[in-house]
Amino acid sequence: MEEIIRRIAAAAGINEDLAREAVGIILNFLNRDGPQDKVRQLLDALPGARDLVAGTDAPGGLLGGLAGKLGGSLGGGMGAMAALNELTSAGLDMGQVQTVTRELVGIARERAGADVVDQVVDAIPGLGQVL
Numbered sequence: 001m002e003e004i005i006r007r008i009a010a011a012a013g014i015n016e017d018l019a020r021e022a023v024g025i026i027l028n029f030l031n032r033d034g035p036q037d038k039v040r041q042l043l044d045a046l047p048g049a050r051d052l053v054a055g056t057d058a059p060g061g062l063l064g065g066l067a068g069k070l071g072g073s074l075g076g077g078m079g080a081m082a083a084l085n086e087l088t089s090a091g092l093d094m095g096q097v098q099t100v101t102r103e104l105v106g107i108a109r110e111r112a113g114a115d116v117v118d119q120v121v122d123a124i125p126g127l128g129q130v131l
Helices: 002-012 016-033 036-045 049-057 076-089 094-112 114-123
Strands: none
Touching (some): 002 094, 016 049, 016 094, 036 094, 036 114, 076 094, 094 114
16 A cells, blocks of 8 residues: 555655545545445455555544544435545645546556446546546
């Protein structure tokens, strides 16, 4: 995961801690709102992704309660908007949000395959708008 974090940080012009937080936000969002079988394949293809999701999903983790903010009452597009809000609240501007998201999706396509990633993206309303 550290290689992925470094690559995303460099592409977005942000520090690695912020890149790690952003990746955690995105992976948690996908894990919660995406098709479970495809998200599982995606997480398995990204070394350290499951640990990052587990670490950011825990109380007091990097997300500081994102799971509660994006909980079951918010679905689909609302979840995407809440995740976007969380990313901007973490300190990313819209250009950086798009760069981080596109870079993570690109890495996921390289490692999990375009079909898996496209099925996850297509299944979540609003996600394609960020890409």
